Structures are given as C-alpha cells and as structure tokens.
Amino acid sequence: MLSNLGNFLLFLNILLSFTVIYFSLASLKSAEKIIFRKIYNISLAQSTIVLVCFFTLIAAYITSDFSLINVYQNSHSTKPTFYKISGTWGNHEGSLLLWVIILTIFSFLFLIINKNHSKNYRLYTLIVQNILILGFLFFILINSNPFLSISPVPKEGLGLNPILQDPALAIHPPLLYLGFVGSSIYFSAAIASLLTNYSERAFAKSIKNWILVSWIFQTLGITVGSIWAYYELGWGGFWFWDPVENASLLPWFAMTALFHSVVVLEKRNLLYFWVIILCLITFTLSVTGTFLVRSGILNSVHTFASDPSRGLYILAFLSIMIFSSIFLLFKKYYNKDYIINSNSKETFVLINNWFMMFYLLTVLIGTLYPIFTDAITNNKISVGPPFYNAVIIPVVIVFLIFMAVGPNTKWIKNRFVDIKKYILIFISALIINFLIGYFFKSLTILTNLIIISSLFLIISSTFDLIKSITEDRIDFARIVSHLSFGFLIFFIGLNHNFSIEKDFNMKVGETKNFDNYKIEFKKLELKNFKNYKSIVGDLKISDNKFGEERTLNPEIRIYDSPKTLTYEAAIKTNLIKDYYLTMSNIDRSEYYNIKFQKKPLMLWIWISVFALTFGGFLRIFKNAKNN
Amino acid sequence: MQKIIKIITISISTAIIFVFYLSLNKDNNYNTESQIGKKLNFDKIESIDEDKYLYIKELKGKNFVLINFWASWCGPCRSEHPMLMKLKSEKKLKLIGINFKDKKSNAKIFLKELGNPYYFIGKDEVGKLSINFGVYGIPESILVDEQLTILQKFIGPLDNQDLDDILKKINKV
Amino acid sequence: MKLKILIIIFIFKLSILKSAENIVEPNHIHKNLRCLVCQGQSISDSNSDFAQTVKLVVKDLIEQGKSEEEIYSFMAEKYGDWIVYKPQLNKENFLLWFLPYFILSFGGFIIFRLLKKKTQKT
Numbered sequence: 001m002l003s004n005l006g007n008f009l010l011f012l013n014i015l016l017s018f019t020v021i022y023f024s025l026a027s028l029k030s031a032e033k034i035i036f037r038k039i040y041n042i043s044l045a046q047s048t049i050v051l052v053c054f055f056t057l058i059a060a061y062i063t064s065d066f067s068l069i070n071v072y073q074n075s076h077s078t079k080p081t082f083y084k085i086s087g088t089w090g091n092h093e094g095s096l097l098l099w100v101i102i103l104t105i106f107s108f109l110f111l112i113i114n115k116n117h118s119k120n121y122r123l124y125t126l127i128v129q130n131i132l133i134l135g136f137l138f139f140i141l142i143n144s145n146p147f148l149s150i151s152p153v154p155k156e157g158l159g160l161n162p163i164l165q166d167p168a169l170a171i172h173p174p175l176l177y178l179g180f181v182g183s184s185i186y187f188s189a190a191i192a193s194l195l196t197n198y199s200e201r202a203f204a205k206s207i208k209n210w211i212l213v214s215w216i217f218q219t220l221g222i223t224v225g226s227i228w229a230y231y232e233l234g235w236g237g238f239w240f241w242d243p244v245e246n247a248s249l250l251p252w253f254a255m256t257a258l259f260h261s262v263v264v265l266e267k268r269n270l271l272y273f274w275v276i277i278l279c280l281i282t283f284t285l286s287v288t289g290t291f292l293v294r295s296g297i298l299n300s301v302h303t304f305a306s307d308p309s310r311g312l313y314i315l316a317f318l319s320i321m322i323f324s325s326i327f328l329l330f331k332k333y334y335n336k337d338y339i340i341n342s343n344s345k346e347t348f349v350l351i352n353n354w355f356m357m358f359y360l361l362t363v364l365i366g367t368l369y370p371i372f373t374d375a376i377t378n379n380k381i382s383v384g385p386p387f388y389n390a391v392i393i394p395v396v397i398v399f400l401i402f403m404a405v406g407p408n409t410k411w412i413k414n415r416f417v418d419i420k421k422y423i424l425i426f427i428s429a430l431i432i433n434f435l436i437g438y439f440f441k442s443l444t445i446l447t448n449l450i451i452i453s454s455l456f457l458i459i460s461s462t463f464d465l466i467k468s469i470t471e472d473r474i475d476f477a478r479i480v481s482h483l484s485f486g487f488l489i490f491f492i493g494l495n496h497n498f499s500i501e502k503d504f505n506m507k508v509g510e511t512k513n514f515d516n517y518k519i520e521f522k523k524l525e526l527k528n529f530k531n532y533k534s535i536v537g538d539l540k541i542s543d544n545k546f547g548e549e550r551t552l553n554p555e556i557r558i559y560d561s562p563k564t565l566t567y568e569a570a571i572k573t574n575l576i577k578d579y580y581l582t583m584s585n586i587d588r589s590e591y592y593n594i595k596f597q598k599k600p601l602m603l604w605i606w607i608s609v610f611a612l613t614f615g616g617f618l619r620i621f622k623n624a625k626n627n
Numbered sequence: 628m629q630k631i632i633k634i635i636t637i638s639i640s641t642a643i644i645f646v647f648y649l650s651l652n653k654d655n656n657y658n659t660e661s662q663i664g665k666k667l668n669f670d671k672i673e674s675i676d677e678d679k680y681l682y683i684k685e686l687k688g689k690n691f692v693l694i695n696f697w698a699s700w701c702g703p704c705r706s707e708h709p710m711l712m713k714l715k716s717e718k719k720l721k722l723i724g725i726n727f728k729d730k731k732s733n734a735k736i737f738l739k740e741l742g743n744p745y746y747f748i749g750k751d752e753v754g755k756l757s758i759n760f761g762v763y764g765i766p767e768s769i770l771v772d773e774q775l776t777i778l779q780k781f782i783g784p785l786d787n788q789d790l791d792d793i794l795k796k797i798n799k800v
Numbered sequence: 801m802k803l804k805i806l807i808i809i810f811i812f813k814l815s816i817l818k819s820a821e822n823i824v825e826p827n828h829i830h831k832n833l834r835c836l837v838c839q840g841q842s843i844s845d846s847n848s849d850f851a852q853t854v855k856l857v858v859k860d861l862i863e864q865g866k867s868e869e870e871i872y873s874f875m876a877e878k879y880g881d882w883i884v885y886k887p888q889l890n891k892e893n894f895l896l897w898f899l900p901y902f903i904l905s906f907g908g909f910i911i912f913r914l915l916k917k918k919t920q921k922t
Contacts, residue, residue: 235842243840291647312648312651322644368643369887386886391901584847758854763850764837
C-alpha cells in the first residue's frame with residue numbers, strides 16, 4: 001500500500017517539476033513584469049508533496065512495513081523507534097529522497113525570498129533547479145527507488161548496522177546534505193545569472209546568505225561526523241583523510257573561498273566570473289563526491305550498497321553538468337579590467353581563495369590519484385594521512401599569518417599594516433610557544449610552527465576583538481570565526497603533540513605500568529540488553545604523577561540483527577583531557593587487546609568548530625539586519 | 628588565450644570522466660599481482676614436528692609447489708581440504724602446508740580426520756611467516772614453478788575453477 | 801633590543817627541538833600501514849588477525865634495526881603499494897607530490913600578475 005502511495009507521489013513530483021518548468025518558460029515570454037502567481041503555488045505544492053513522499057517512507061520504517069525492499073534491507077522490528085526513523089536516510093535510496101527534498105525546498109525558498117530581484121533571473125534559477133530535481137527524481141525512479149515492493153513479504157528485516165544506530169549519525173547526513181545539496185541553489189543561480197546577463201552586484205546579494213547557510217550546515221555536518229567517528233569507531237582519532245571524508249571537505253573549501261570572494265563582488269563589483277566559477281565548482285564537487293561514494297569505486301570506511309549502474313547514471317548527470325557549465329561560461333565570458341591595490345582587502349580575499357584552491361586541489365588530487373593509477377597502470381596505491389600532513393600543514397602555517405593580517409586592511413586603499421604591532425604579536429606568540437615546550441613537553445619543528453602561527457592569529461584576533469568593542473566598528477562575525485579557527489588549529493596542534501597512546505594484550509587480573517600510569521584489568525561482566533549482549537570490562541587507570549584514578553568501562557557488544565560485534569570505547573572527558581580506552585577480544589585466546597589513549601583538549605576542538613560556525617550565524621544575522 | 632584555456636579545461640574534464648568510467652567496471656578485490664613473477668624468498672621453514680626443517684634448496688628445479696596456509700580452527704580450510712586431497716596424486720606438484728596460528732595437537736587431529744595431502748608441514752605459530760609470503764588471511768595458497776617463481780595466488784578456499792587453473796598450469800610445460 | 805630577544809628565544813628553541821625527533825615509534829608505523837582486510841582502517845586502529853600479525857612483524861623489524869622507510873618498503877614488497885599510506889616518491893607518483901606545489905606557485909603567479917597589471921597603469 002505504502003509502496004503504491006510512494007510511487008504515485010514520486011510520479012506526481014516529476015509532473016509538478018515539468019509543470020514548473022513549463023509555466024516558468026511561459027512566464028518568461030509574457031510581457032508581465034511579475035512572475036505568474038500559479039508558479040508560486042505549484043512550487044509550494046511541489047515542496048509539500050516531496051515532504052509527504054518522505055513521510056510515507058518514514059511511516060513505512062516506523063511500522064516496519066517489510067513489503068518495501070528498502071525497509072526490509074535496512075530495518076528491523078526490534079530496533080528502537082528513533083533509529084527506525086533515522087534509518088530512513090541512512091541508506092542510499094532514502095538519502096536520495098532527502099536530496100530531492102532539499103533541492104525542492106531550497107528552490108521554493110529562493111523563489112519567495114528574492115522578491116526584489118529581476119523576474120528573468122529568478123525564473124531561470126527556478127528552471128535550472130527544477131532540471132536538477134528532475135535529474136535526481138529520474139535517478140530514484142530508474143535504479144534507486146525506495147518504494148519498490150517485495151513479495152512474498154518477509155517476516156523480519158535484515159537490520160541496520162549497529163554502529164550506525166547512534167544519535168550523532170542520525171543527524172550527520174541531514175546536516176551534510178543541507179550543506180552540499182544546498183549548494184545547488186547557487187549553482188542554478190550562477191547559470192541563471194550567466195543566461196540573463198544579470199547585474200553582477202545583485203547576483204552577489206542574492207546568493208551570499210545561501211552560501212553562508214550551506215557553509216554552516218556543511219561545517220556542522222562534517223563536525224558531527226567527526227565526533228561520531230571519535231567516540232564510535234574506537235580509534236581515538238576524528239579525522240582520517242578517508243576518501244569519503246575528503247569528498248565532504250572539497251565542497252567545504254569551495255564554499256569557504258566563495259563566501260569570502262562574494263563580498264568582494266558585492267562591495268567592489270570585482271571577480272564576477274571567479275565567483276560564478278566557484279558557484280559552479282561547489283555543486284559539481286558535491287555531485288562528484290556523491291558519484292565517488294555511491295558508485296563504490298573508493299575503498300573507505302563508509303560503504304553504501306554499490307552498483308555500477310548507479311555510478312553510470314550519476315556520471316552521465318555529472319558530465320552534462322560539467323560540460324554545459326563550461327560551454328556556457330566560455331560563451332558568456334568577457335575580459336574586465338581589474339584594479340586591485342596590493343595591500344587592500346581585495347588582495348587578502350584573493351589570497352584566501354588562493355590557499356583554499358590549493359587545499360581543495362591537493363585533497364582532490366590525493367583522492368583521485370589512486371583511482372587514476374589503478375585505472376591506467378593497474379597499480380593500486382594508498383594516499384593517506386602522511387601525504388596530506390606533509391603537503392598541507394606547512395602551507396597552513398603561512399595561511400594563518402595571512403588570516404591574522406588580512407582583515408585589518410581596508411577596501412581599495414593601499415594602507416600598510418601596522419608592522420610594529422605584528423612584530424609584538426609575533427614575539428608574544430613565540431614566548432607562549434616556548435613556555436608550552438618548556439613546561440610540558442618538547443615539540444616537533446612542525447608543531448612549533450603550527451602553534452606559533454595559530455597563536456599569532458589568536459592574539460591578533462583578540463586585539464581586533466577588543467578594538468571592535470571599544471571603537472564600535474563591529475565586525476564580530478569575522479573576528480569570532482577567525483579567532484575560533486586559530487583556536488581550532490592551536491588545539492589540534494597541542495592535541496596531536498601531547499596525545500599518549502599505548503596498547504597491551506592483557507587478561508583479567510593483570511596490571512601494566514608505563515610512564516607514570518598504571519592500568520589494572522579488574523574484571524569482566526556479561527550483561528544482557530534488549531537487542532544486544534555486552535561484555536563490559538572494568539579497568540582502573542591511575543596517574544601516579546597527579547594522583548588521579550579513573551575507572552573506565554569499555555564494552556564489546558554482540559548484536560543479533562544483523563549479527564555484528566562492535567567495540568564501544570570508554571571515554572572520560574573533562575576540560576583538560578580525555579581518557580580513551582578500547583577493549584577488543586583476540587581470537588582464540590583469553591587475552592584482550594587494551595588500547596589506552598590520553599587525548600588532551602578534545603572538548604576544545606569541538607567547541608572551536610562550533611564557535612567557527614557561530615561566526616557564520618552572526619554574519620547571516622548582520623546581513624539580514626542590513627537589508 | 629581564452630581558446631587555449633577552454634581546450635585545457637575540456638580535456639581535463641573529459642580525462643577525469645573517462646577515468647571514472649573505466650574504474651566503474653573494475654572490481655575492488657585484493658591485488659595479488661605484486662607478488663606474481665617474484666621469486667620465493669626464504670631460507671628454511673620449521674616443521675610442525677620438532678627439529679625438522681625444509682630448506683629452499685630442496686624445492687628448486689624439481690617440481691611445482693603449492694604452498695597452502697591453513698589451520699584446524701578455520702572453517703573454509705575444512706571445505707577446501709578435499710581439493711587439496713585431489714591434488715595430492717599429481718606427480719608434478721608438491722604440496723607444502725603451513726599450519727597457521729594453531730595448536731599442534733588440533734592440527735594433527737584435523738589431518739587424521741580429513742587426510743594429509745602435504746609433502747611437508749611447516750609451522751607458523753604467531754603468523755610472522757605468513758607476512759613474509761604476503762598472505763592476507765587463511766586459507767590462502769601460492770602456486771610456484773620449478774624455478775621458485777610465484778605463478779598465482781589464491782585468496783580464500785580453493786574451488787573447482789582454481790583446481791583446473793592449477794592443473795592447466797602444471798601440465799602445460 | 802627586540803632582535804636580541806628574538807635570537808635568544810630561537811637559540812633556546814633549537815636546543816629543545818633536537819630531543820623531540822628521530823625515534824622509530826612502532827605505533828607511528830602502524831598508523832601508516834593499511835589494514836588490508838578491513839574497511840579503510842590502519843593497522844594501528846584494527847584488531848584483526850592480520851593487523852595483530854603485522855604488528856609483530858613490525859616489532860621484529862624495528863628490533864633488527866630497520867629504519868622506518870625500510871619497513872615500509874618491506875611491507876610494500878610483500879603486499880604492493882596499497883599497504884602504505886604514504887605513497888613513495890617515484891616516477892609513477894611524481895605528479896601526486898608535484899602537482900600541489902605547482903598549483904600553489906601557479907596561484908601565486910596569477911595573483912601577482914593581477915596586482916602587477918594595476919601598478920603599470922597608474
């Protein structure tokens with residue numbers, strides 16, 4: 001029943017998309033100055049129906065309607081209701097439906113919010129966006145339909161992988177999709193702007209908040225994913241330079257570059273084509289990422305049930321997007337004389353973009369290179385953390401310095417920055433860095449430089465903060481973001497340098513000593529829960545130096561449906577450090593592998609990222625107030 | 628100038644899409660090719676029975692060799708065992724079994740029950756030897772020619788198809 | 801005066817710098833090896849049979865006095881380049897290591913050109 005309803009709604013959506021395009025074309029031709037009223041109504045209907053369609057799928061999950069293959073493959077009747085719901089978008093088909101929702105709703109919102117922009121520009125944006133919607137709707141219908149039915153109806157579902165049954169992972173995909181699928185709207189707007197030869201400044205005005213919104217969600221999505229990886233995977237890290245993580249990072253770099261340069265376009269009417277290119281690149285990278293993840297050509301921690309025919313469809317879609325963008329861009333391109341002073345704000349925004357492009361392309365090359373070597377020379381290579389660390393970190397050091405100096409320059413004017421002040425800041429950064437090394441532990445050269453440069457940014461942003469409060473010339477959003485980015489790098493640097501990691505094979509009753517720590521493996525307990533059994537370890541960690549004692553209870557969980565073992569890390573968090581302990585069984589032996597990690601300042605890393613996105617929120621509010 | 632940039636952009640995009648297309652049809656399985664064509668490289672292997680060794684010299688220039696990593700606790704090894712028994716009668720092939728992370732007594736019971744196809748049984752108590760042979764996990768078999776050059780690797784239990792492959796290779800010469 | 805302070809700090813720094821580098825840490829090596837039988841995990845993160853064995857072998861190799869690079873090439877010889885997370889700098893991987901720096905300098909060049917253009921006009 002739900003299967004028929006869902007399929008019907010999908011068809012209805014396709015129909016509505018065509019109708020929107022049809023009326024938009026009609027409205028373009030008409031002499032009326034305003035957009036046909038009915039286009040608003042159809043757009044609203046479209047958004048409503050796509051939501052109803054999604055709720056139909058959710059309903060199927062809640063009621064465990066195993067007559068749908070999708071529910072059968074990804075759910076189980078004993079699963080907690082919350083995870084039944086989040087399971088809806090935890091799989092390929094369901095998540096695509098979420099894609100279409102975001103595409104549709106953003107399309108509707110863009111239409112109603114930008115009322116003071118030209119009619120043609122808005123209509124073309126709507127048309128392009130609806131072409132994208134159709135592309136994905138057909139993709140769903142052809143080979144990713146969540147509403148396919150199965151007969152005979154199975155009694156029980158296969159269940160969802162237990163490590164995915166987690167609150168962070170329930171919100172991670174929607175956040176991330178709001179980010180990179182949200183970038184579709186300025187892709188469409190960029191195409192529309194090219195087609196209608198729209199006013200460059202007005203174009204910048206209409207998209208700048210959309211860029212910020214997608215950037216905020218992308219940042220949050222990546223962060224929540226990292227937090228999940230940190231406590232659920234049990235490896236103690238939060239970023240692995242995994243190809244799928246990289247796929248989410250690529251649009252993030254493009255968005256970051258974009259919301260810096262779009263300001264230049266708005267204020268100075270410069271860089272129009274560069275902004276257009278960035279708009280096109282952002283969504284293209286999002287679709288490329290989707291292709292890489294969903295086609296299964298990458299080997300990664302994330303796996304979706306992959307199927308080459310899906311890959312083929314997305315690839316075809318991607319090619320059309322890329323080639324029509326390139327064609328249009330070169331057709332409309334004209335050369336404009338730029339006048340940029342070397343010490344102006346424009347220059348520093350350009351420098352930001354320069355670095356962003358470097359990060360973006362480096363990560364892109366690192367991610368694609370193994371695919372190339374495998375396809376061309378048949379030799380498989382791995383490009384992992386050592387590559388990215390070696391190439392990117394040294395450049396970050398310089399980047400942080402520019403980030404501190406840049407914002408204090410003025411538009412247009414060639415004003416030299418206050419060199420004395422920066423020397424002073426640099427010296428204080430050196431001293432603090434020296435104290436850290438002196439009182440705690442010596443650092444490696446690279447960490448030294450990272451810490452010095454991040455301190456440089458922190459101190460100079462703090463000056464700016466004080467200045468902005470006293471002089472009431474508030475650019476709070478930027479200062480908050482830059483300051484927290486400085487802190488983010490600072491904490492990551494310290495965390496990396498002061499982490500302690502040890503692993504032992506121990507059995508119950510044993511005690512191990514290392515450095516100034518003692519680990520006691522006191523006992524094991526078997527506990528029964530609703531949908532899993534758990535082996536809980538009881539371990540005591542004593543820090544002889546500070547006289548601290550902590551009891552940690554790592555678990556090994558045995559889930560029934562599907563049959564899986566998961567390892568739950570025991571984490572004790574406080575403001576200064578995390579104790580992180582995992583326990584795993586060694587096959588055919590009574591020993592357990594105990595891995596102990598001390599991770600300083602973890603909490604502050606998360607706080608810094610949230611503060612970073614808070615800066616984005618502030619900017620949106622400020623933009624809203626100015627309008 | 629603009630034309631040159633256009634051509635460059637289009638060709639890079641085309642190249643990337645083409646490579647994506649190629650990789651779609653590739654499987655993502657383990658790559659065993661790095662081992663093929665290399666010479667077997669070890670001095671001696673310790674036998675499961677004390678104080679006996681297999682020296683590499685003993686193998687050279689005589690027969691094809693199939694080195695099979697197995698253990699009594701491994702289910703798939705049990706299922707592939709009949710294949711190994713079939714190969715036992717091949718005159719041109721010597722089977723070397725390497726008992727992986729296993730107890731000697733269990734290994735003996737296993738062979739008593741299912742038959743012993745091996746010319747020599749080596750031991751690899753903690754598994755270090757398996758790394759030397761580039762083994763991923765058991766069961767795994769390596770086919771080597773008379774000159775001790777690695778011809779093929781079989782990851783997972785041998786099946787009838789693999790058996791045919793082995794027979795074809797050793798009877799070709 | 802400032803310069804003097806700067807120099808003093810730098811000398812201090814250099815002396816504590818030396819102690820921090822150049823010890824072959826097994827865990828550091830484990831992190832740079834891929835657990836081939838797992839999904840995108842390193843040897844350090846995995847507890848599979850395979851990872852356990854590799855850890856033993858790495859320990860042996862360190863005890864034999866092998867350097868970090870030697871251990872990586874040993875593993876790569878046995879399992880192919882797929883096992884090492886840091887691709888070696890050779891003919892095949894030349895572009896991987898070279899392109900990012902090329903892009904960085906190219907970007908710098910473009911910005912330099914943009915700014916230069918203006919100075920010629922005024």
